[in-house]
Structures are given as structure tokens and as C-alpha cells.
Amino acid sequence: xxxxxxxxVRHCVVVGNRAPRGGGFSADGxxxxxxxxxxxxxxxxxxxxxxxxxxxxEELGTLSLSHCILWGDExxxxxxxxxxxxxxxxxxxxxFCNLQGGQAGVSTPHPPSAWWGPGNMEACPCFASPGYWDxxxxxxxQSDDFWVDGDYHLMSQAGRWLADEGRWTTDEVTSxxxxxxxxxxxxxxxxxxxxxxxxxxxxxxxxxxxxxxxHTPWAADLNRDGTVDGADIAVISRNWLAESICxxxxxxxxxxxxxxxxxxxxxxADWLMQ
Numbered sequence: 410x411x412x413x414x415x416x417x418v419r420h421c422v423v424v425g426n427r428a429p430r431g432g433g434f435s436a437d438g439x440x441x442x443x444x445x446x447x448x449x450x451x452x453x454x455x456x457x458x459x460x461x462x463x464x465x466x467e468e469l470g471t472l473s474l475s476h477c478i479l480w481g482d483e484x485x486x487x488x489x490x491x492x493x494x495x496x497x498x499x500x501x502x503x504x505f506c507n508l509q510g511g512q513a514g515v516s517t518p519h520p521p522s523a524w525w526g527p528g529n530m531e532a533c534p535c536f537a538s539p540g541y542w543d544x545x546x547x548x549x550x551q552s553d554d555f556w557v558d559g560d561y562h563l564m565s566q567a568g569r570w571l572a573d574e575g576r577w578t579t580d581e582v583t584s585x586x587x588x589x590x591x592x593x594x595x596x597x598x599x600x601x602x603x604x605x606x607x608x609x610x611x612x613x614x615x616x617x618x619x620x621x622x623x624h625t626p627w628a629a630d631l632n633r634d635g636t637v638d639g640a641d642i643a644v645i646s647r648n649w650l651a652e653s654i655c656x657x658x659x660x661x662x663x664x665x666x667x668x669x670x671x672x673x674x675x676x677x678a679d680w681l682m683q
Contacts, residue, residue: 416446504528592606637682652667
């Protein structure tokens with residue numbers, strides 16, 4: 410998608426696209442046509458480009474993002490976002506977003522103080538089942554790759570909507586994007602329990618938003634039942650030595666991508682806390 414002029418995109422899942430610049434979308438324009446392209450409560454993933462994997466601000470375009478998740482996009486420059494160099498003045502504004510690589514995932518001539526707003530984070534979003542590019546048996550040739558769709562609802566121990574089945578399910582982990590939005594923003598139609606704070610991503614603020622589990626002060630309270638006990642040990646045992654580049658592993662207390670003795674030690678340190 411390329412916007413020449415003002416446009417606002419909300420509650421969209423933008424995945425599996427390819428473009429030379431701005432794999433998912435691009436804000437473009439000159440002195441007469443340039444206007445801000447705003448993306449709110451959107452999820453960008455699996456988009457490919459040479460420049461600006463998820464999105465780009467070109468020439469005099471302005472790209473403004475809030476309450477978005479940008480994760481798993483690809484580009485030679487700016488894996489997630491990019492803004493124009495040289496004589497052009499393409500600009501970015503990013504706030505309350507989860508962006509892979511943080512500021513390092515963005516290619517722009519402007520200092521972070523000019524575009525990096527409050528509430529941004531970098532944490533594995535724990536998508537229910539992210540889509541992916543199938544190499545079509547030619548791993549060295551991307552031209553014939555094809556996209557396999559996924560599910561971008563956020564994992565939650567309190568409840569995640571299964572759109573295909575029209576019912577709720579639960580997970581063993583909870584996405585850090587739940588309750589990560591602007592605290593002054595209304596939660597919209599998010600179902601209870603919603604933590605009183607809106608979620609990030611395409612389903613934030615909607616009736617398909619993942620639910621908020623009870624707050625617990627102990628990271629080792631893996632099942633969030635208010636006590637660190639044998640049930641939490643069982644979670645670690647079921648996932649012992651599981652590894653992932655994304656930290657959505659049940660039992661990974663310290664978030665280092667593997668369930669091991671360090672996680673067991675953290676459970677032991679908080680044993681029977683309630």
C-alpha cells in the first residue's frame with residue numbers, strides 16, 4: 410500500500426507482502442501531495458523489501474505508528490522501518506509499539522529523539538501461530554517463495570480468541586503486548602478481564618482482544634495462580650531444554666530463550682511465595 414496524502418489505517422493485519430521499498434506500506438508525496446500516513450492498532454509481520462521491511466517514509470512522506478506490532482519483517486536496510494536520506498525529509502513517529510530490534514530495526518537519518526516516542530518496547534509478541542514464507546524447495550531463490558498465512562491473535566493464559574472455531578482457548582504463556590498500550594487510551598470493546606489497559610496489535614481495543622491474566626509479582630508463578638509451587642515446576646518439566654529465538658516458551662522464567670536450571674533456580678528462590 411502506498412499513500413500519497415493523508416490516510417489512517419486501523420486494526421489491520423499486514424503480512425506476507427513484497428515491495429522494493431516499504432514491504433507493508435509506504436508514505437510518499439511531494440510538496441503538494443504529502444500527508445501523514447497513520448497506522449494504529451496494526452500488526453506487521455513477514456513483509457519483505459530492500460528498504461523498510463514493514464514500512465517506509467519516502468520523499469516528504471510522514472509515517473506515524475501507534476499501538477502496532479512490527480515483528481519478523483525483512484529488509485537489507487531497516488528490517489522494520491526506513492525513512493528517506495539525502496535531500497528528502499521522510500519522517501517517522503513511533504509510540505506504544507512493539508518493534509523487533511528496537512531502534513536498531515529502523516533506518517533513518519534522524520536521531521531517535523526526533524521519532525522514538527513513549528511506550529515502545531522490543532519483546533517477542535507471542536503470536537498464536539505466525540505465518541511464514543515457504544521456500545518452495547528452492548532455498549537460494551526467493552522469487553518463487555509463497556506465503557503461508559497464520560494467526561496473529563496474542564497468546565494468553567486468560568483467554569485467546571479462535572476465530573476459525575468461534576470460541577476462546579487458553580495458552581501456557583501470555584504475550585507482553587497485552588495491556589501494553591497507552592494507559593490514557595480507552596480499552597474499547599476488549600472483553601473482561603482486560604486489565605483496564607488496551608492491547609497492542611490488530612486486535613487491541615476490539616472484542617477479539619486477548620484477555621488479561623491476574624497480575625502476579627513473581628516471574629516464577631508461571632501459571633499465574635498466585636502461588637509458586639509444584640504446578641510451576643510441572644510447567645518447567647514439560648518444557649525442559651526447549652529452545653526458541655522467541656521467548657514464548659512456557660517455563661522460560663528468565664526469558665533467555667531456553668528452559669534450563671536457571672529457570673528452576675528462580676522457581677526455587679520464590680518457592681511457596683503467595
